[in-house]
Amino acid sequence: MSNVWDDVEPRVYESRIKVPYTWQAGETASNFLLSLKNDKKFVGKKCDKCAKVLVPPRKSCPYCFAETGDWQDVSDEGVVETFTIVRRDTGIMPMKPPYAYAVIKLDGADTGLVHLLGEVDLGEVRAGLRVKAVFDEERTGKLLDVKYFKPV
Numbered sequence: 001m002s003n004v005w006d007d008v009e010p011r012v013y014e015s016r017i018k019v020p021y022t023w024q025a026g027e028t029a030s031n032f033l034l035s036l037k038n039d040k041k042f043v044g045k046k047c048d049k050c051a052k053v054l055v056p057p058r059k060s061c062p063y064c065f066a067e068t069g070d071w072q073d074v075s076d077e078g079v080v081e082t083f084t085i086v087r088r089d090t091g092i093m094p095m096k097p098p099y100a101y102a103v104i105k106l107d108g109a110d111t112g113l114v115h116l117l118g119e120v121d122l123g124e125v126r127a128g129l130r131v132k133a134v135f136d137e138e139r140t141g142k143l144l145d146v147k148y149f150k151p152v
């Protein structure tokens with residue numbers, strides 16, 4: 001007995017789908033984002049057990065799993081811990097390639113924040129580079145209220 005697919009060469013069709021979505025940021029992330037919007041200030045949560053200051057803040061500590069406690073202000077300056085150069089346009093970022101993405105540890109924080117680098121020669125980007133946040137004049141309560149971090 002023959003199968004209807006015996007005479008058909010299988011093909012793979014490549015495509016893309018767009019799936020817009022929204023979600024409730026929650027109390028911890030909302031407080032962080034509102035601090036960026038209203039005060040141009042970074043805040044973190046301090047773990048009561050291991051004393052690490054988490055930025056972006058977390059409701060529970062990823063190191064010891066304890067619930068985090070007090071809010072703590074941290075600097076808008078910090079150090080690039082690692083980075084990558086983006087060379088392909090995904091169409092979703094405010095910058096056109098090439099640009100740099102970095103993990104930035106703000107002064108006073110124990111964890112890194114992922115963000116864009118701007119006003120920088122990409123050949124000069126390195127771990128240890130000191131950078132400072134550049135805030136957008138029109139802020140709406142999202143991480144891109146910080147346009148990018150630039151070298152200081």
Ligand SMILES: [Zn+2]
Nearest residue numbers: 047050061064
């Ligand atoms: Zn902890």
